[in-house]
Amino acid sequence: MIVKRDSTKKTHRNKRVIYHMAIVITIVLGLASRTYSHLLVEFLAENAGDMLWAMMVYFGFRFLFIHKSLSAAISLSLLFSFGIECSQLYQEDWINQIRHTLLGSLILGQGFLMVDLVRYAAGILIASLMDKVILM
Known part of the structure; x- marks a missing residue:
């Protein structure tokens, strides 16, 4: 039983390293x-940043909650x-000052x-597919 626990910890540690690198x-x-x-084609220039941000969020949650399901x-x-x-619908001076940093x-x-919601969903879908193919 101790061997299984140690191998599970090692597996989780290895996955955390991979998620950290992905982040x-x-x-x-x-x-x-x-x-x-x-330098990017128009489609990538318009969409890649938001999709990558959502992918980073996904990898962050996988890193933090390694035991949780996909x-x-x-x-x-x-x-x-x-x-x-x-x-972002909330517009007050204090939060807008933070947003301007x-x-x-x-x-x-x-x-x-509204289109950002689609970009986020696409980024999370891509990240979860990568996760499933590479790590599971």
């Missing part, structure tokens, strides 16, 4: 998609992403766009 790679790709958007990670990621987008803008966004 870092996704952040780098997301920042690059914003910085070098002029469907739980998808649900949490959708709730979080949609919640952040809907929070680089970090605040990257996390909270600037303004509500």
Whole structure:
């Protein structure tokens, strides 16, 4: 029984390392998609950043809740992403000051766009498919 517990811990540790790497790679790709958007085809320039942001959210939930199911990670990621987008409907000075900082803008966004919900769903779907194919 101790051997099984140790191997389970090792498996979870290995998955956490992979999710951590996925988060870092996704952040780098997301920042690059914003910085070098002029080098991308129009479709990617318009959609990649939001999709990658949602993928990073998904990998973050997988990292934090390693024992949870794939469907739980998808649900949490959708709730979080949609919640952040809907929070952009709230426009008060204090939160807009946060949104005007680089970090605040990257996390909270600037303004509500319905199309972002589709982009988030697509990013989470892509991340969960990658997760299922690579790690499961």
